[in-house]
Amino acid sequence: MSDSNLPPGDWPEMQPGWVWLVGAGPGDPGLLTLHALNALRQADVIVHDALVAPALLDWANPAAEVIDMGKRGGKVSPTQTTISRDLVALARAGKRVLRLKGGDPFVFGRGGEEAQTLVQHDVPIRIVPGISAGIGGLAYAGIPVTHRDVNASLTFVTGHDAKGRAPQLDWPAIARGSAVIVIYMGMRNLAEISAKLMGAGRHADEPVAIVQSASTPDQRVLETTLAACAADAEAADIGAPAIVCVGQAALMRRALDWQAMLAGEAPRDPDPLGLGPAEDR
Amino acid sequence: MSDSNLPPGDWPEMQPGWVWLVGAGPGDPGLLTLHALNALRQADVIVHDALVAPALLDWANPAAEVIDMGKRGGKVSPTQTTISRDLVALARAGKRVLRLKGGDPFVFGRGGEEAQTLVQHDVPIRIVPGISAGIGGLAYAGIPVTHRDVNASLTFVTGHDAKGRAPQLDWPAIARGSAVIVIYMGMRNLAEISAKLMGAGRHADEPVAIVQSASTPDQRVLETTLAACAADAEAADIGAPAIVCVGQAALMRRALDWQAMLAGEAPRDPDPLGLGPAEDR
Numbered sequence: 001m002s003d004s005n006l007p008p009g010d011w012p013e014m015q016p017g018w019v020w021l022v023g024a025g026p027g028d029p030g031l032l033t034l035h036a037l038n039a040l041r042q043a044d045v046i047v048h049d050a051l052v053a054p055a056l057l058d059w060a061n062p063a064a065e066v067i068d069m070g071k072r073g074g075k076v077s078p079t080q081t082t083i084s085r086d087l088v089a090l091a092r093a094g095k096r097v098l099r100l101k102g103g104d105p106f107v108f109g110r111g112g113e114e115a116q117t118l119v120q121h122d123v124p125i126r127i128v129p130g131i132s133a134g135i136g137g138l139a140y141a142g143i144p145v146t147h148r149d150v151n152a153s154l155t156f157v158t159g160h161d162a163k164g165r166a167p168q169l170d171w172p173a174i175a176r177g178s179a180v181i182v183i184y185m186g187m188r189n190l191a192e193i194s195a196k197l198m199g200a201g202r203h204a205d206e207p208v209a210i211v212q213s214a215s216t217p218d219q220r221v222l223e224t225t226l227a228a229c230a231a232d233a234e235a236a237d238i239g240a241p242a243i244v245c246v247g248q249a250a251l252m253r254r255a256l257d258w259q260a261m262l263a264g265e266a267p268r269d270p271d272p273l274g275l276g277p278a279e280d281r
Numbered sequence: 282m283s284d285s286n287l288p289p290g291d292w293p294e295m296q297p298g299w300v301w302l303v304g305a306g307p308g309d310p311g312l313l314t315l316h317a318l319n320a321l322r323q324a325d326v327i328v329h330d331a332l333v334a335p336a337l338l339d340w341a342n343p344a345a346e347v348i349d350m351g352k353r354g355g356k357v358s359p360t361q362t363t364i365s366r367d368l369v370a371l372a373r374a375g376k377r378v379l380r381l382k383g384g385d386p387f388v389f390g391r392g393g394e395e396a397q398t399l400v401q402h403d404v405p406i407r408i409v410p411g412i413s414a415g416i417g418g419l420a421y422a423g424i425p426v427t428h429r430d431v432n433a434s435l436t437f438v439t440g441h442d443a444k445g446r447a448p449q450l451d452w453p454a455i456a457r458g459s460a461v462i463v464i465y466m467g468m469r470n471l472a473e474i475s476a477k478l479m480g481a482g483r484h485a486d487e488p489v490a491i492v493q494s495a496s497t498p499d500q501r502v503l504e505t506t507l508a509a510c511a512a513d514a515e516a517a518d519i520g521a522p523a524i525v526c527v528g529q530a531a532l533m534r535r536a537l538d539w540q541a542m543l544a545g546e547a548p549r550d551p552d553p554l555g556l557g558p559a560e561d562r
Contacts, residue, residue: 031410129421144387146387156436261405261406277401278365
């Protein structure tokens with residue numbers, strides 16, 4: 001495809017009847033992968049969710065049918081069962097189907113279930129990973145999810161289960177297992193989750209960063225603490241879509257907020273953890 | 282840049298004296314992001330590590346100086362201090378510097394320390410996240426790191442600390458906190474780590490997948506168990522670079538191994554966890 005805007009290479013062709021489950025990343029179109037761009041240019045049908053940036057669709061094959069599964073004409077969102085069955089039907093109709101999901105398809109995105117449904121209906125698939133908000137979205141706030149003096153482990157949790165409640169987890173173990181905890185879709189149950197973590201020994205003053213609409217022009221970052229985060233988020237009107245980072249890593253934003261640097265601002269504190277020169281560690 | 286192979290958009294310009302810390306993804310050049318490609322086309326100097334696929338460098342500005350920090354002329358790898366100081370010196374010399382790291386720069390890659398060193402020397406930075414092997418590399422083996430009936434939490438651990446030993450962690454808490462545990466750089470200490478997890482109650486028969494050179498043409502996947510993984514890896518000569526997935530998610534490969542589908546093979550088992558139709562869950 002000479003008009004594909006892809007660098008030279010042996011780019012895979014989408015075949016009729018296949019579904020590619022593709023991660024679109026957290027929001028910035030520049031975080032799309034080359035495989036995802038390749039899929040956008042070839043797909044007959046693009047089925048996307050609400051978190052996919054509209055700008056990405058400008059790069060699609062102009063003849064492609066675009067189906068917004070996030071909201072359809074103001075109606076309620078389709079169920080997962082509906083989405084999965086629609087994907088099967090499109091593939092069986094011989095379409096080249098791009099299922100485009102915000103973030104990464106296999107990180108709290110139900111992509112595993114969509115993939116499995118397709119396979120159970122004999123539809124072949126390809127998976128194209130994407131940048132997950134819990135890593136890349138936090139990076140856009142200047143927060144490294146791992147940092148040698150902070151953590152050798154990292155836990156991601158989803159903030160709600162299939163019924164919208166905080167998931168049934170061993171919260172004391174999660175609190176003790178990782179110095180950095182990243183909560184996806186956590187805004188609705190943030191008061192409950194932060195209380196569980198404090199009840200398991202995490203300190204009330206522990207730093208928390210909440211990144212709303214990470215990596216988009218609407219990105220907002222709230223710097224708060226474990227005890228105050230739910231109330232502060234409500235007061236600041238910070239809500240979904242948002243990613244929550246609990247732990248000392250959140251403080252690193254004072255040094256590494258590169259979006260502020262692009263705007264000409266100096267870092268607030270080059271050593272927010274008080275550990276001395278980073279090059280000697 | 283008309284020759285940039287980027288789709289239409291307002292692509293950021295690298296400025297002299299800046300360092301962009303960029304994730305190159307797990308190996309497949311198609312998992313590079315558009316921002317990373319944009320940086321490759323503009324950088325005066327590219328400083329990369331051993332895990333960056335050589336094919337990516339074909340897309341670089343032909344005039345760029347390429348510095349391989351992974352191995353230099355058969356000598357030992359440079360220390361982190363040397364790398365960080367070299368990046369500072371290159372930026373101070375007015376170069377547009379691309380620091381290209383395998384995976385994501387902020388996931389067990391010491392990118393946070395490099396970024397902080399640069400900031401502490403008044404060098405401005407930009408961060409471009411990449412696909413981390415613990416998510417995207419496993420996806421190339423058909424393994425979803427989250428799956429609704431498997432886990433609502435996910436823990437990443439590094440398999441060695443600064444001295445090469447298994448890190449000092451609350452292993453019992455890690456064992457209990459997340460049904461899926463992903464170990465980066467875990468091959469050297471795999472016997473010790475698997476023993477710690479079993480000692481904390483994880484079952485000896487629990488599924489484990491080890492993915493070597495994930496997403497590259499050399500990818501190899503070992504399907505094993507927690508009790509057998511260290512010995513099986515040695516017997517199969519599976520070693521670094523590898524990512525280890527502990528938990529039921531590893532079994533999903535039997536359904537979702539899309540690389541086998543590309544090769545014309547049917548899934549071995551569309552319901553490896555015995556949960557019935559995925560669309561109804």
